[in-house]
Amino acid sequence: MLGVREDPKLPLRFRLPPPAPDPIDGAVLGALVYADLFDYPLTLEEIHRYLIAIPASLAEVGERIARSSWLRERISQCDGVWTLRGREPLSQLRRQRARAAARLWPYALRYGRILAALPYTRMVAVTGALAMDNVPEGDDIDYLIITAPGRLWLCRAMAITVVRWAARHGRTLCPNYFLSERALVLEDQNLFTAHELTQMIPIAGMPIYQRMRALNRWAARFLPNAWEAPWSVEVAPAIRREITAALEALGRMPPADWLEAWERQRKIRKFSARPVGECRFDADHCQGHFHGHGQRTLAAFAERLCYWMG
Secondary structure (H helix, E strand, O other): OOOOOOOOOOOHHHOOOOOOOOHHHHHHHHHHHHHHOOOOOEOHHHHHHOOOOOOOOHHHHHHHHHHOHHHHOOEEEEOOEEEEOOOOOHHHHHHHHHHHHHHHHHHHHHHHHHHHHOOOEEEEEEEHHHHOOOOOOOOOEEEEEEEOOOOHHHHHHHHHHHHHHHHHOOOOEEEEEEEEHHHOOOOOOOHHHHHHHHHOEEEEOHHHHHHHHHHOHHHHHOOOOOOOOOOOOOOOOOOOHHHHHHHHHHOOOHHHHHHHHHHHHHHHHHHOOOOOOEEEEEOOEEEEEOOOHHHHHHHHHHHHHHHHHO
16 A cells, blocks of 8 residues: 555655556656546646656656556546546546636636735635636635734734625635745645645735745655646735735734734634644644545545556
């Protein structure tokens, strides 16, 4: 059994089962198996970008797919995308979800502008399924928000106000991951986190995004070809920066420190009553991933990859 669950910090190439005749073959299959967990076929360019643990050129990947009989027994091309063999109907599902994503993106950018304008916000990125254009109709919009140090919980409180306002207009926002600028180095260094990092779409605060990527170079052990953002767009904040700066200046007064501590303690008490999952709540983290999605994904990937490698 593949050892992702036992030691997720080791580069995956050290833990792949042996049958692949070429390292690139195993890495290509791994990329497709991982994407299949989310019912998502990949283009050749996406296989190259999310090639697991093996740095290789796009030409090398294309050549191995074309020439490797071992791979072609396991994967199939349909409508310009690659799937595991027998999963060809996913090509139609990808088109359907891409259309749904295209309708959702204008709202993601619109509310992203508002979130970016909040005092203490330093970066906003779209994460989750929408970042991959892999959403069902009416899905929610996931955000990662980076905040100024010492004001994460006040920033979150303001963001939740935006969430409630959007809900009244029929849109579900889910800013379920807040980090302060002091916490840009991600501690869960595994394949799942590397995917989340390299798939997210920065829409505000590109300098912070670039700094975050530079501080998490460990992700290249898992996805060495996914260094640049898939794409990005710098939205203009909904409020002039001068106004936000003035509000932040007021927030440097002592009462704001008290409010920050009060809000942090209040919410941590509330969150502590829920299942732990993959959560962390402190002055620099509000990671509300209660359902253990990352570890369940890694476990499913380990099991499914062993099946397809055999």
